[in-house]
Amino acid sequence: MRHGVMIFSVIISYWRNITLPWICGILLASVLLAMPGKVMAGAAEDPGVVDAVDYGAYLARVGNCMGCHTTKGGQPFAGGRRLSTSFGVFITPNITPDKETGIGLWNQQDFWQALHQGKSRDGRLLYPAFPYTEYTKVTRQDADAIFAYLQSLPPVSQANPAHDIFFPYNSRALLAVWRTLYFKEGVYEPDQSKSTAWNRGAYLVQGLGHCNACHTTRNMLGASQDNALAGGQIMGMNWYAPSLSSHLEAGSGDWEIEEIAALLTTGITERAVASGPMATVVRQSLQYLSQEDVLAMSTYLKSLTENDTGNAPGVHFSVISGSLRRHLELGGKIYREYCQECHGADGKGAPGIYPALAGNRGVVMDSPLNVIRSVLNGGYPATTAGNPRPYGMPPFQQILRNEEVALVVSYIRNAWGNRASLVRALDVDQGKGGDD
Amino acid sequence: MIRFIILMLFCITNVANANGNAVPDTMAERVKACTICHNAEGKAGRDAYYPRIAGKPQGYIFNQLRNFRDGRRYYHAMAILLENMSDEYLREMAQYFSSLQLPYPHPEQIQMLPEEIELARHLVYSGYPERNIPACSACHGDILMGVEPAIPGLVGLSRAYITAQLGGWRNGGIMRIQTSDCMSEIANQLTENEVNAVAKWLANQSVSGKPGSFNELSPELVDRCSQTILEHGGAE
Numbered sequence: 068m069r070h071g072v073m074i075f076s077v078i079i080s081y082w083r084n085i086t087l088p089w090i091c092g093i094l095l096a097s098v099l100l101a102m103p104g105k106v107m108a109g110a111a112e113d114p115g116v117v118d119a120v121d122y123g124a125y126l127a128r129v130g131n132c133m134g135c136h137t138t139k140g141g142q143p144f145a146g147g148r149r150l151s152t153s154f155g156v157f158i159t160p161n162i163t164p165d166k167e168t169g170i171g172l173w174n175q176q177d178f179w180q181a182l183h184q185g186k187s188r189d190g191r192l193l194y195p196a197f198p199y200t201e202y203t204k205v206t207r208q209d210a211d212a213i214f215a216y217l218q219s220l221p222p223v224s225q226a227n228p229a230h231d232i233f234f235p236y237n238s239r240a241l242l243a244v245w246r247t248l249y250f251k252e253g254v255y256e257p258d259q260s261k262s263t264a265w266n267r268g269a270y271l272v273q274g275l276g277h278c279n280a281c282h283t284t285r286n287m288l289g290a291s292q293d294n295a296l297a298g299g300q301i302m303g304m305n306w307y308a309p310s311l312s313s314h315l316e317a318g319s320g321d322w323e324i325e326e327i328a329a330l331l332t333t334g335i336t337e338r339a340v341a342s343g344p345m346a347t348v349v350r351q352s353l354q355y356l357s358q359e360d361v362l363a364m365s366t367y368l369k370s371l372t373e374n375d376t377g378n379a380p381g382v383h384f385s386v387i388s389g390s391l392r393r394h395l396e397l398g399g400k401i402y403r404e405y406c407q408e409c410h411g412a413d414g415k416g417a418p419g420i421y422p423a424l425a426g427n428r429g430v431v432m433d434s435p436l437n438v439i440r441s442v443l444n445g446g447y448p449a450t451t452a453g454n455p456r457p458y459g460m461p462p463f464q465q466i467l468r469n470e471e472v473a474l475v476v477s478y479i480r481n482a483w484g485n486r487a488s489l490v491r492a493l494d495v496d497q498g499k500g501g502d503d
Numbered sequence: 504m505i506r507f508i509i510l511m512l513f514c515i516t517n518v519a520n521a522n523g524n525a526v527p528d529t530m531a532e533r534v535k536a537c538t539i540c541h542n543a544e545g546k547a548g549r550d551a552y553y554p555r556i557a558g559k560p561q562g563y564i565f566n567q568l569r570n571f572r573d574g575r576r577y578y579h580a581m582a583i584l585l586e587n588m589s590d591e592y593l594r595e596m597a598q599y600f601s602s603l604q605l606p607y608p609h610p611e612q613i614q615m616l617p618e619e620i621e622l623a624r625h626l627v628y629s630g631y632p633e634r635n636i637p638a639c640s641a642c643h644g645d646i647l648m649g650v651e652p653a654i655p656g657l658v659g660l661s662r663a664y665i666t667a668q669l670g671g672w673r674n675g676g677i678m679r680i681q682t683s684d685c686m687s688e689i690a691n692q693l694t695e696n697e698v699n700a701v702a703k704w705l706a707n708q709s710v711s712g713k714p715g716s717f718n719e720l721s722p723e724l725v726d727r728c729s730q731t732i733l734e735h736g737g738a739e
Contacts, residue, residue, distance in 0.1 A: 140573025350587045409535075417526045444580070445536050449587035456592060458526070459536030462580050465549045466539075 123216025155232030204274035268367025318372030327365035333453030350449035398478025425483035439498035562652030623704030
């Protein structure tokens with residue numbers, strides 16, 4: 068009898084340590100599925116019956132219209148936010164229903180033309196700093212709902228300054244050329260061979276979610292190379308948005324769907340944390356996704372790398388030589404002094420609190436930019452309903468010299484089985500500044 | 504939705520415990536990213552002077568955190584940390600730092616000429632009504648320990664910090680650029696000499712006593728500062 072109890076408790080503790088996260092995921096999923104489908108969830112429901120304004124409010128969250136069309140601490144949707152790019156500074160317009168300074172005189176058709184075709188009410192071509200290149204996939208019904216919501220807002224009278232774009236990009240004629248080369252108009256077309264959830268996820272990721280606005284490499288004309296979420300440095304921001312379609316970066320083929328969903332809505336999981344601009348996306352937009360939609364998005368994201376088997380991350384050496392080991396050890400010393408108290412001697416951190424650095428895909432990614440930035444600037448994960456009181460990472464810019472940052476970053480990229488290229492003081496210098 | 508949240512929380516905390524690395528579930532642990540710069544004593548950092556924030560009035564700290572986050576007060580390192588924080592969490596941090604009772608450092612010992620001392624005392628305790636400058640003590644409290652909930656104390660600060668703050672308002676400099684309130688109006692009226700004298704004198708005073716209560720403020724001054732001390736600071 069006692070024996071039986073003991074075995075049982077051993078099983079329990081094993082179960083707790085190894086599988087609890089997955090059990091939690093499954094639990095979560097079952098609760099989600101058991102919950103009465105929120106009307107706003109979209110897909111399955113008929114939005115026609117739903118209050119269009121509420122549904123539009125939800126979609127505006129998914130599209131994060133407010134994130135760009137609001138200045139820090141300013142009136143929601145009244146615009147005025149400065150977006151720095153390599154072509155100059157764009158100032159977002161006021162999209163509240165104010166008749167003089169906003170879009171109060173617009174009708175549904177005008178709005179559709181902007182979102183779907185990238186043309187303003189007067190026919191002026193719009194710059195793709197407004198991600199209509201992605202929003203073009205949004206259905207007419209959804210666009211009308213967003214419009215209904217925007218028109219229901221209190222009008223705010225706020226005239227914003229003009230864009231400040233460098234020559235020759237300030238020519239709208241050039242923009243016309245650009246559009247013929249790079250802009251493909253068209254609503255999302257479901258892939259009949261895939262599930263409803265997958266299609267819903269693809270619709271959201273490629274369309275309203277405009278993930279590709281950041282997770283892509285842009286050419287010299289600012290056009291994204293494809294719609295493959297292949298990752299790239301964000302224009303005008305000193306951040307690298309990793310590939311979502313490669314398991315060498317932030318592909319999630321080997322993640323449970325529920326874990327992906329938890330990352331998108333809470334901003335943190337055992338293996339990853341959304342930081343910098345991604346934390347902002349989580350706070351402003353993804354945390355508000357309905358359960359159905361976030362699971363759909365995760366289904367789609369997972370599928371992007373499910374069959375992806377490539378080489379191990381950019382390994383530049385397989386065996387660590389004696390001199391290299393001594394070099395890395397200099398970083399190890401800094402790690403023990405400044406980092407270990409949170410990230411642990413084993414680099415495993417404390418799940419959900421301090422991210423693991425061992426086996427962290429963001430740490431061993433080819434581009435060391437984000438890791439350097441984390442060490443220089445520190446940061447807090449976004450406050451979300453699932454993680455309302457996050458723990459923080461201190462900045463070290465004011466304490467460590469560039470050489471020391473390079474050493475400690477090289478160390479964490481090569482400790483505990485991690486393997487990635489070494490970082491130089493020059494790389495650290497390039498990780499400084501660049502955004503506001 | 505509530506069920507969903509509770510479950511998420513359950514998962515996060517449970518997973519953490521399961522790992523065995525026990526991280527204290529305290530505010531002190533959560534604000535380590537702040538205390539790397541802010542401790543009991545203000546200190547000169549590599550890029551700026553890091554003021555002591557422990558024990559300042561809660562509403563004042565909350566206002567400042569929102570100002571840094573929303574770009575109304577400028578300091579890059581803090582703007583990055585606060586970028587994605589909710590008002591609720593900022594309020595909790597403010598409450599935490601406000602409740603900290605850390606011993607104050609010894610006052611500075613800066614040499615002052617008798618006429619400087621006289622000038623500073625006059626500003627602090629009498630002001631210049633004809634220039635529309637009330638006594639500093641009329642707002643910052645008789646013993647200059649601040650007034651709840653949103654007026655900070657003036658003692659326990661360093662000369663470098665006081666000069667920088669008054670300078671920030673005066674020059675329309677980068678630090679408090681967008682705040683236009685009762686304090687910025689006063690700072691803008693002070694002369695260079697007055698700023699120097701009052702900064703030295705304040706830094707020489709030792710700290711004792713507690714912040715005053717709101718009722719001590721005259722209705723006229725409450726009115727003058729209403730934007731700062733009622734709208735946000737009175738929020739709690």
